[in-house]
Amino acid sequence: MRLKGILLFCVCVYIALEACSQGNFSTSTYPFPIPVEAPPTVTMQKLAEEQIDSLKRMKMDPFHGGKKLVVDLSEISDSAWCYPLSGAKVISPYGGRGRRGHSGVDIKTKANDKIYAVFDGLVTMSQPFAGYGNCIVLRHANGMETLYSHNSKNLVRVGELVKAGQVIALTGRTGRATTEHLHFELRVGGKHYNPQLIFDHQTKQLKRHVITFTKGGGAKVE
Numbered sequence: 027m028r029l030k031g032i033l034l035f036c037v038c039v040y041i042a043l044e045a046c047s048q049g050n051f052s053t054s055t056y057p058f059p060i061p062v063e064a065p066p067t068v069t070m071q072k073l074a075e076e077q078i079d080s081l082k083r084m085k086m087d088p089f090h091g092g093k094k095l096v097v098d099l100s101e102i103s104d105s106a107w108c109y110p111l112s113g114a115k116v117i118s119p120y121g122g123r124g125r126r127g128h129s130g131v132d133i134k135t136k137a138n139d140k141i142y143a144v145f146d147g148l149v150t151m152s153q154p155f156a157g158y159g160n161c162i163v164l165r166h167a168n169g170m171e172t173l174y175s176h177n178s179k180n181l182v183r184v185g186e187l188v189k190a191g192q193v194i195a196l197t198g199r200t201g202r203a204t205t206e207h208l209h210f211e212l213r214v215g216g217k218h219y220n221p222q223l224i225f226d227h228q229t230k231q232l233k234r235h236v237i238t239f240t241k242g243g244g245a246k247v248e
């Protein structure tokens with residue numbers, strides 16, 4: 027009885043294999059969908075986790091144990107950067123204001139205007155933060171960090187990966203601000219640098235040069 031069962035099974039397998047080899051089960055008539063590749067969400071998720079890991083590690087030391095960080099903006103593609111507030115005017119430049127100087131640049135358009143992420147990055151802060159009001163900090167793979175503050179509304183959360191040009195917040199006057207504007211900072215290793223190192227505020231273009239940031243707070247371009 028058992029032997030008969032095994033024999034019957036073998037015959038069935040043989041018939042099925044024959045049918046396949048004759049092309050009766052071609053991909054177009056096969057009754058079940060044939061998976062051609064892994065679901066893309068798995069790959070994207072893994073990629074995102076790897077990116078987040080490396081961006082988190084960077085927090086420890088963007089200088090990687092040395093005293094310099096070299097950022098090459100000369101080869102960056104147009105889709106990989108974005109001016110943070112299109113059409114904005116500078117209402118207060120970086121540095122030289124008050125006793126300790128202005129830690130960023132103030133740029134203005136109108137209330138509730140779209141604020142864009144300047145590079146792809148990881149959201150490391152998105153919350154009210156003292157005089158900054160609603161504040162967002164992004165960490166970028168090139169070792170730089172950018173900060174966006176006085177926002178009327180933050181649209182991203184800590185731990186999110188954002189793309190260059192993604193709307194991350196709306197302009198406001200939360201915190202210590204007398205008008206709706208964006209206070210934008212460029213930081214490396216916790217120190218602020220002149221945002222003019224990366225942007226020409228007149229043309230709203232990225233400065234396509236190589237910047238060498240030094241741990242002491244200096245920067246050199248070439």
Ligand SMILES: [Zn+2]
Nearest residue numbers: 130131132209
């Ligand atoms: Zn400011």
